[in-house]
Amino acid sequence: MAKQDKDATFVGDSRVSAKRIPNISPSYSDFPGKTEPFWPNFLLKEWMVAAVCLVGFLILTVSHPSPLTDKANPNDTSFLPLPDWYFLFLYQLLKYKWASGDWVVIGILGIPGIAFGALMLAPWLDAGKERRPSKRPVATGLMLTALVGIFYLTWAANDEAQHLKHKNSAGSDPGTPPAAEAPAPAESSFTADAVWKAQQSCMGCHGKDLEGGMGPNLQTIGSKLDAAQIADIIKNGVPPAMPGGMIKDDAEIQKLADYLASLK
Amino acid sequence: MLQKMYDWVDERLNITPMWRDLADHEVPEHVNPAHHFSAFVYCFGGLTFFITVIQILSGMFLTMYYVPDIINAYESVKYLQNEVAFGSIVRAMHHWGASLVIVMMFLHTLRVFFTGAYKKPRELNWVVGVLIFFVMLGLGFTGYLLPWDNTAYFATKVGLQIADSVPLIGPYAKMLLTGGEIVGAQTLTRFFAIHVFFLPAGLFGLLAAHFVMIRSQGISGPL
Numbered sequence: 001m002a003k004q005d006k007d008a009t010f011v012g013d014s015r016v017s018a019k020r021i022p023n024i025s026p027s028y029s030d031f032p033g034k035t036e037p038f039w040p041n042f043l044l045k046e047w048m049v050a051a052v053c054l055v056g057f058l059i060l061t062v063s064h065p066s067p068l069t070d071k072a073n074p075n076d077t078s079f080l081p082l083p084d085w086y087f088l089f090l091y092q093l094l095k096y097k098w099a100s101g102d103w104v105v106i107g108i109l110g111i112p113g114i115a116f117g118a119l120m121l122a123p124w125l126d127a128g129k130e131r132r133p134s135k136r137p138v139a140t141g142l143m144l145t146a147l148v149g150i151f152y153l154t155w156a157a158n159d160e161a162q163h164l165k166h167k168n169s170a171g172s173d174p175g176t177p178p179a180a181e182a183p184a185p186a187e188s189s190f191t192a193d194a195v196w197k198a199q200q201s202c203m204g205c206h207g208k209d210l211e212g213g214m215g216p217n218l219q220t221i222g223s224k225l226d227a228a229q230i231a232d233i234i235k236n237g238v239p240p241a242m243p244g245g246m247i248k249d250d251a252e253i254q255k256l257a258d259y260l261a262s263l264k
Numbered sequence: 265m266l267q268k269m270y271d272w273v274d275e276r277l278n279i280t281p282m283w284r285d286l287a288d289h290e291v292p293e294h295v296n297p298a299h300h301f302s303a304f305v306y307c308f309g310g311l312t313f314f315i316t317v318i319q320i321l322s323g324m325f326l327t328m329y330y331v332p333d334i335i336n337a338y339e340s341v342k343y344l345q346n347e348v349a350f351g352s353i354v355r356a357m358h359h360w361g362a363s364l365v366i367v368m369m370f371l372h373t374l375r376v377f378f379t380g381a382y383k384k385p386r387e388l389n390w391v392v393g394v395l396i397f398f399v400m401l402g403l404g405f406t407g408y409l410l411p412w413d414n415t416a417y418f419a420t421k422v423g424l425q426i427a428d429s430v431p432l433i434g435p436y437a438k439m440l441l442t443g444g445e446i447v448g449a450q451t452l453t454r455f456f457a458i459h460v461f462f463l464p465a466g467l468f469g470l471l472a473a474h475f476v477m478i479r480s481q482g483i484s485g486p487l
Contacts, residue, residue, distance in 0.1 A: 031292040031293065031294065031485055031486060032293070032486070033292065033293030033294065033299065033486075034293045034299060035290040035291060035292050035293060036290065036291045036293075036296060036298075037288070037289075037290055037291070038287055038288070038289050038290065038291050039287035039288055041291075042291040042296065043287070045297075045298060046307075046310060049297075049307060049311075050310075050311070050314050053311060053314070054314075054318075057315075057318075057357070057360070057361070057364070058353075058357075060356075060360055061353050061356035061357050061360055062353060062356070064356065064360065065345070065352045065355075065356050066345070066352070066355050066356045066358075066359030066360065067359075067415070068341060068342060068345055068411060068413050069413040069414040069415045070413060070414050071338040071339075071412065071413060071414070072334075072338065072412045072413055072414055072416065072417035073414060073417075074417065074446075074447070076414060079414045079418055080418075081418030081419065081421055081422045082415075082418070082419060082422070083408075083419045083422050083423050083426075084363075084404055084405070084408050084419060085363070086363070086366045086401070086404065087401075087404075087405070087423065087426075090426065091422060091426070094426060094429070104429045104431075105431055107429075108426070108429055108430050108431070108434075109430070109431065116394075119394055120391060120394045122377065122382055122390065123382045123383060123384070123386070123387035123390050123391075124387065126380075126383075127383075127384075128383075129383070130380070131379065131380030131381075131383060131484075131487055132380065132487055133378045133379075133380070136380070139377075140378070143374075143377055143378070147374075
């Protein structure tokens, strides 16, 4: 801001100085080489760079619409929870045993706290006059280490997530019984027995003629599981998708299990 | 004509010093990519600001359609994405811009760090810059929930779990953000308010401080 003369004369009762401050820009003559006026020479170049970037950005937005998955469903336990990519390094760090559970203080405050605290206080931690990276090896080395760490953790988190996704889409969750694996193709001529038709809560997912839907097709379930196994599944469910305890009466469960086991 | 209008305003408001700070200054050779191509690293700060402006403008247009409640949030985003003319482009600009602004800011931070530009007398500007970085991360975190799809929901749950595990203040911070026991209706409106009002207000103040300091201190000299 320009300094006003102490003996400035003012016009009338206004605070605007009658003396015009000459419009001279500050000089960069301390710096060597060719300087250039910001307005309009440099700004024009800046705008050209910005325009090129904007075109590239718009091509990205047109070719890659932003993703939108299904509406949020807190009960969808099969959805792989993952933070946005620039938080992945922190997420990954907290997965390691030495940085989670009893040691979570290290994962939360220890490493990121010290790293971001040091970043904030960098001007005081690295207070020397020297500016070249090669002349201040500690600061440069620490920053490079942090960069390698962040890149590695982000990569590791992404790698792990891809593996899990691949596994989920293959459908071979090791914990689930074989019944959930390969659903038999639906047979349209198949008609379920009255024992099945009485079970409204089962039909929602497995279909009114056992043809499947949200849940697997059960038209030939008897060829894979016996009555005892089926009864167990009805009672306890199959995590994550199938709830157990939908039928309370043991005799009814047995009747349904016997019927399903007879389907070969 | 323009000169006359300028003079007329200047006579009354003395805008010349302001104009000088804004535009009438020189750009030294060592930051000008036209002279040294390697000086393109000095562009990242400006590009960060450029994308921030894109974020502000596209975000303003998004709020014309977005409804911050758990019944309608997802539907309104879906409608914007699929039905509204250019809606998918505006949303994509905001979505990809959010990532790009982080990338650009990261590169800008590294440029400032490795050129040692944070040293005396520019310590305060560095601190303000780091605060801007945190605000941007906050904007990214709160904005990610708003579409209310599965990706958003579970990402936020994970994020809040991380916040919860901070010793002492963690549970309070989590409660402040979720507004209840579960990630639900309260959480969405809180994240919306934080994303659209609180953090942008902080961001504007910090950006203003950042730019005023650059102008009053000038750009750091060549290495």
